[in-house]
Every structure is written in structure tokens, then in C-alpha cells.
Amino acid sequence: MSRFRSFILLAEMRTGSNLLEANLNMLDGISCHGEAFNPSFVGYPKIDEVLxxxxxxxxxxxxxxxxxxxxxxxxxGFRFFHDHDPRVLDTCIDDPYCAKVILTRNPLDSFVSWKIAQATGQWKLTNATHSKSMAITFDPKAFEAHLEAIQSFQTSIQRALQLSGQTAFHINYDDLRDVDVLNGLAQFLSVDARLSNVNKKLKKQNPEPLNQKVKNYDQMTDALARIDPFDLSRTPHFEPKRGPAIPTYIAAPTTGLMYMPLRSGPDRAVRQWLAAVDGAPTDALLEKFSQKSLRQWQERQQPHRSFAVLRHPLARAHAAFCDRILLDGPRRLPEIRANLIRVHKLKIPDDAPALDDPAIYSDQDHKQAMLGFLTFLKMNLAGQTSIRVDPSWASQLTLLQGMAQFAVPDLVLREENLREDLHHLAQQMNLPNTPALGHTAHKWQGRLAAIYDQTLEDAARAAYARDYAVFGFGNWA
Known part of the structure; x- marks a missing residue:
């Protein structure tokens, strides 16, 4: 008796799923019901019902x-493609008694086969004398969209199985006529029956090489050369994911405006502006939201707008360094500071230096300390240190991704354009008076300007490669 109650065959069009289904249905004790959840039909194109x-x-x-x-x-079981009814997918993936079989094929071969089938109208072949074939014109954009869709689907399936501790039986198109592999699948499904031969009714379609099936073969090879199948251009990312940080959100006292801070940004100036919108003091701002109270605020405030503010990664890292590591104050992290001095050999004074007196704490001292902190950040954000990634210096992209778990900001603004952008936002909200935005730069930004050079910029770019790439940051100065 099988340890499973059902199975789902995860595949795509033109990957050989018809042949695999035919082979499975030759096994006593197995019934595969076609594309049971295809939005265009149920089971098979010319069948009215399944079960x-x-x-x-x-x-x-x-x-x-x-x-x-x-x-x-x-x-x-049944065959399931990425564009089938998503309502059943999670149910099947989460069910440990539903066996997962994953069928794959070279995506270029399946794409060309798909386009030929569309052009000829022949989706199955049982008699080779009735074979229809024609050369197609390769469309690079259509292929990239096809590739993105199936890779995204496969990645989501892989992650879901990893999170639930399940495994799947993987089979490739080239294995579909291998009796031993098919019998291995039967063993995986825990059925006693075995195959002595494969299904011979279905015939392979379009066996010709690609250069005979694609009219613009040279253009296709040029287009494929520009595709990065191994994702080599991807910026490595090992920074831990973050939650939405809802308690840090700040709303105006009465107007439907909400600020979703990215730590070490221009918080003080934005808080003052939000309060001034309603002519109120800053202690009247609405803070410390929970998910429940935030939903209630969203329902109560119609219309409402939320925004976050990006700061240049180097300026933001400098603000985090000054506020959290270098200087005294309520936001200082003394244990991390001590660890940076002891383990990472960060050259900063044991006591907070006087940043307003370069004669005591020189620009050279500050530059050396800042470079050391940026070097630490590169390792910290890559998961190479024992120190947690504090929100004050976590990448802004990661913070925004965390926010998106609950709600995406309506606007992601930039500090350098903040005065104009907030004025425009106030006009959108039909505010009678638009308050002036105060100075947004960090208190000690002048010390950064005094030590700035390309070495610091390169170190910041190495630490925050994804922020630079995704948000298009140039040099700070």
C-alpha cells in the first residue's frame, strides 16, 4: 500500500508530461487524471468531466x-503547470501525503516545441506518418518571459518543499523512455507494480536539430549568449530577512500621512514636518502601532498615504556609526561597540570622542575608524560575523522588503529631493498649508564631508552592493 494518498506531477507544456502520464497509467494502482486544474478545460481538451x-x-x-x-x-494524481489553478497548489504542496513528482526539460527545447505545436496545432503524435512540422521564428523576449515564468515557479516549489522538510522525485525529459527510472518512480510512489516496457503509442515530435526548427537560428544564438543562465550577474545576498517593523511607523496626528522609517535616515526632520502638517507638537504624533492598530488607522484614514525615505548608503552608514557606535547617547550599542574594538580591531577611542573638535579627534582618526566600520559592515551583512545585523545599518532594500510583508509604502522618496517631494505629496492630499521641511542631513555629516574620498565610497559600495545597484546610487560627493 502506498504511503501517499495522491500525487501531483509538476511540469510545463512540452516537457513530456503526456508521455510520463501514459507510462504512469500503465502501472496497476495508479491513475493520472490529466491537467485536472487547467483553467481552459478539466483533465483533457475534449473531455467534459473528471471523476x-x-x-x-x-x-x-x-x-x-x-x-x-x-x-x-x-x-x-494529475499534471500541474505554473498557470493552472493556484487554489489547489498550496494544499498539495503542504500535504505530506501528496507525492511530488517534478518533470523538467531543457527550456529552449520545450519553448521551440511549444511554438511549433502552436503553429501546427499538433500537440500529440500517435502516428508518425501524420507528423506536422515547421520552422518557427525565435522571439528572444518571449523566450525570456517563458524562462522567467518557469524558473520562478520551480524556485517557489523548491522553497516550499525545503520549508516543509519534504522531498520530490525529479525526472528529466530524457529519462522518460528509461524503464529503470520509471520503475524507480513507481518505487517512490510506493506501488508494487513495475513496467517491463515504456508506452509506445505516443511518438516523439520534431526530432530534428534546432538549426532546422528555427528560421533565425543565428539570431537565436546571439540572443541566448546575452542571457545569464547561471545568474552570474546577481549580487550575492546573505543578509537576514527582516519583519515589517510596524512599531516604528509614525503617523501625523490627524492627517492621513504615515512615515515608514528606514533607520539612520532623516527621521528628526520628517517627524517635525509630520507634526507641522497638523500644527501639532511632535509628541502628538501617532506611534508604536501594532498590526491591529495600523489596520484600524488605515480603515479610519481615507484617503491615506505612506512613504519611506532613502538616504545615500555612505551617509547612512556614517550616521549609524556616529549614533550607534562612536558616540554616547540613548541609541548607543555598547556591547557591539566593545566587540568591534576587541574582535574587529576597530580603532576608536574607549570613550566617546569630541567630534566637534578635530584637534582632539582628527580627520585621519575618523577616516580610519569609518573605513574599519565599513569593512565590518561588509562582513556583517554577508553573515560572516557573530554580531546581529542592526536595523540601523541593515540594507535599505532588505528593510523595504520586510515592510512589504504587511504593506508597501505608497512612495519611496530620496533625501536629496525630499523637500520637493513632500511638497508634492502635501498637494496630493489637498493640505491647506504645506510646512517647510527642516534640515535633513545628519548632525555630523560635516565630518564625513571632511574625510570623504573614493576609498570610503568604494568601501560603502562593497558593503551595500545591492542598495547601490537596485536604487541606482552614484557617488555621495
Whole structure:
């Protein structure tokens, strides 16, 4: 008896899923019900129903059909592609008693085969004398969209299985006529039956080499050369994910404006501006939201707008360094400071230096300390230190991704354009008076300007490569 109650065959068009289904259905105790959740039909193009459930009934309640498949006498399953009914996918992936079979094929071969099938109208071949074939024109943009869709789907499946501690049986298009591999799949599905030969009814379509199936073959090879199949251009990312940080959000006292801070940004100036919008003191601002109170605020404030503010990575790192590491104050992190001095050999005074007196704490001392901090940040954000990534210096992209778990800011503004952008936002909200925005630069930004050079910029770029790339930051000065 199988340890599974059902199975899902995760594949794509033109990957050989018809042949794999035909082979599975040759095994006693297994029934595969086609593309049971294809939005265009139920099971097969010319079939009206599967297990007594027609398309209309399935649209109303897809889980009723899924339950029928589970309750059948055989081990029941179906083929599922990335554009099939998503309502059943999570149910199947989360169910440890639903076996996962993943069928893949070279995406270029499947794409060309798909385009030929579209052009000829021939999706299956049972008699080779009836074969239809024609050369197609390769469309690079269509192929990239096809590749992105299937890779995204496969990545999401892989992650879901990893998180739930499940495994899948992986099979490639080239294995579909290998009896030993197919019998290995039967063993994985825990059925006793075995195949002595493969299904011979379905014939391979378009066996010709690609240069005979693609009219613009040279253009295709040029286009493929520009695609990065190994994602070599990706900026490595090991920074831990963050939550939405809802308690840090700040709303105007009465107007529907909310500031979603990216730590070490121009918080003081924005807080004062938000309070001035309603002619109130800063202690009247609404803060320390929970998810419940934030939802209530969103429902109560109609219309409402939220915004976050990007600061240049170097200026932001300098602000975090001064506020959290170098100087005294309520936001200082003494344990991390001590660790940076002891373990990472950060050359800063044991006591907070006088930043307003370069004669006591020189520009050279400050530059050396800042370079040391940026070197630490590169390792810290890459997960190479024992010190936690504090929100004060976490990458701004990671912070925004964390916010998106609850709500995405309506606007992501930039500090250098903040005065004009907030004025425009106030006009959108039909505010009678637009308050002036105060000075946004960090208190000790002058010390950064005094030590700035390309060495510091390069160190910041190395630490915050993703922020520079995604948000298009240039040099700070």
C-alpha cells in the first residue's frame, strides 16, 4: 500500500508530461487524471468531466475535485503547470501525503516545441506518418518571459518543499523512455507494480536539430549568449530577512500621512514636518502601532498615504556609526561597540570622542575608524560575523522588503529631493498649508564631508552592493 494518498506531477507544456502520464497509467494502482486544474478545460481538451466533476463545478470548488482524486481506489494524481489553478497548489504542496513528482526539460527545447505545436496545432503524435512540422521564428523576449515564468515557479516549489522538510522525485525529459527510472518512480510512489516496457503509442515530435526548427537560428544564438543562465550577474545576498517593523511607523496626528522609517535616515526632520502638517507638537504624533492598530488607522484614514525615505548608503552608514557606535547617547550599542574594538580591531577611542573638535579627534582618526566600520559592515551583512545585523545599518532594500510583508509604502522618496517631494505629496492630499521641511542631513555629516574620498565610497559600495545597484546610487560627493 502506498504511503501517499495522491500525487501531483509538476511540469510545463512540452516537457513530456503526456508521455510520463501514459507510462504512469500503465502501472496497476495508479491513475493520472490529466491537467485536472487547467483553467481552459478539466483533465483533457475534449473531455467534459473528471471523476464526475465538470469544469463549472471545479471552478466553484476546486478542492472538491482534489478530494475526489484523493479518495479514488487507485493512487490518484494529475499534471500541474505554473498557470493552472493556484487554489489547489498550496494544499498539495503542504500535504505530506501528496507525492511530488517534478518533470523538467531543457527550456529552449520545450519553448521551440511549444511554438511549433502552436503553429501546427499538433500537440500529440500517435502516428508518425501524420507528423506536422515547421520552422518557427525565435522571439528572444518571449523566450525570456517563458524562462522567467518557469524558473520562478520551480524556485517557489523548491522553497516550499525545503520549508516543509519534504522531498520530490525529479525526472528529466530524457529519462522518460528509461524503464529503470520509471520503475524507480513507481518505487517512490510506493506501488508494487513495475513496467517491463515504456508506452509506445505516443511518438516523439520534431526530432530534428534546432538549426532546422528555427528560421533565425543565428539570431537565436546571439540572443541566448546575452542571457545569464547561471545568474552570474546577481549580487550575492546573505543578509537576514527582516519583519515589517510596524512599531516604528509614525503617523501625523490627524492627517492621513504615515512615515515608514528606514533607520539612520532623516527621521528628526520628517517627524517635525509630520507634526507641522497638523500644527501639532511632535509628541502628538501617532506611534508604536501594532498590526491591529495600523489596520484600524488605515480603515479610519481615507484617503491615506505612506512613504519611506532613502538616504545615500555612505551617509547612512556614517550616521549609524556616529549614533550607534562612536558616540554616547540613548541609541548607543555598547556591547557591539566593545566587540568591534576587541574582535574587529576597530580603532576608536574607549570613550566617546569630541567630534566637534578635530584637534582632539582628527580627520585621519575618523577616516580610519569609518573605513574599519565599513569593512565590518561588509562582513556583517554577508553573515560572516557573530554580531546581529542592526536595523540601523541593515540594507535599505532588505528593510523595504520586510515592510512589504504587511504593506508597501505608497512612495519611496530620496533625501536629496525630499523637500520637493513632500511638497508634492502635501498637494496630493489637498493640505491647506504645506510646512517647510527642516534640515535633513545628519548632525555630523560635516565630518564625513571632511574625510570623504573614493576609498570610503568604494568601501560603502562593497558593503551595500545591492542598495547601490537596485536604487541606482552614484557617488555621495
Amino acid at each position: 464526475g466533476i465538470d469544469r463549472d463545478a471545479r471552478e466553484k470548488d476546486p478542492h472538491a475535485l482534489l478530494q475526489k482524486i484523493k479518495d479514488s481506489d487507485d493512487l490518484g
